[in-house]
Amino acid sequence: MLRRPLNILIVLFIAFASIFLWEKLHSFNPFRMEDTKTTHNIVLKEMSALGKIELANFTFRDVVEQELKFTYLPNPKAVLIVQGNAIGCIDLTKVRAEDVATKDDTLVVHLPDPELCHYSIDHQHSRIYDTQYAFMNEQALLNEAYSSAQEKIKQSALDMGILEQTRKNANLVLKPILENISGKKVVLKYQLRATLDRPK
Incomplete structure (x- = not known):
């Protein structure tokens, strides 16, 4: 009498085991991809091709009064109307x-600081x-005036936030370019430290 229930349990066990194995083997695929890895060499190459991309241009107009000091002679003076620009x-x-x-x-692209x-x-404007x-000292007078005006343009551009404007414009100009290249949504991030390349 005991053998009959035992036989039923064995049959049920074999049936459940067969169903379990079928489900596992049915979904088993040795060629299935677990994950994908994508490289973005094309993005890097395109960005390298762009090089230094200009994103902000500040134009300045200044009236410069320059004077050279002499001990015995009258001091040469000049008044210049100077226009210049700074680029971020x-x-x-x-x-x-x-x-x-x-x-x-x-x-996600981590960009260098602006x-x-x-x-x-x-000089054209x-x-x-x-x-x-001025007499014989006119060239030295003008050189000093232009040099002073150029330094003023640099400092004014920094004081007026050209680096921050460059950062903002990157989202308006650079982001769509990268999205077009990559075919993905682009998020731009920056380094935590601020840098300034000083032109020579």
Whole structure:
């Protein structure tokens, strides 16, 4: 009498075991991908090709009064109306492979900090308004005035937030370019420290 229930239990066990194995083997695929890994060399190459991308341009107009001091002779003076500009940029050639990461459908790019990459006098739109007692010292007087005006342009650009404006413009200009290249949503991040490349 005991053998009959035992036989039933064995049959049930074999049936459940067969169903379990069937489900496991049915879904088993030795070629199934567990995960995907994507490299973004094309993004890095495109950014390197862009190089230093200019994202902010500040234009300045200044009236410069310059004077050279002499002990015995009258002091040469000059008044100049100077126009110049300062350019904020991001150097994309500094972006390395580890600065680009993918999370789901999003591309995260860690960019180098914005730089004040250029500032200069626009001599074509600058002019000498007046000079006094210049004579033989006129060139030295004008050189000193333009040099002082150029340093003022640099400092004014930094004081007026050209680096922060460059950062903001990156989201408006650079982000759509990278999204078009990668086909993904792009998030731009920056280093924690501030840097300034000083032109020579």
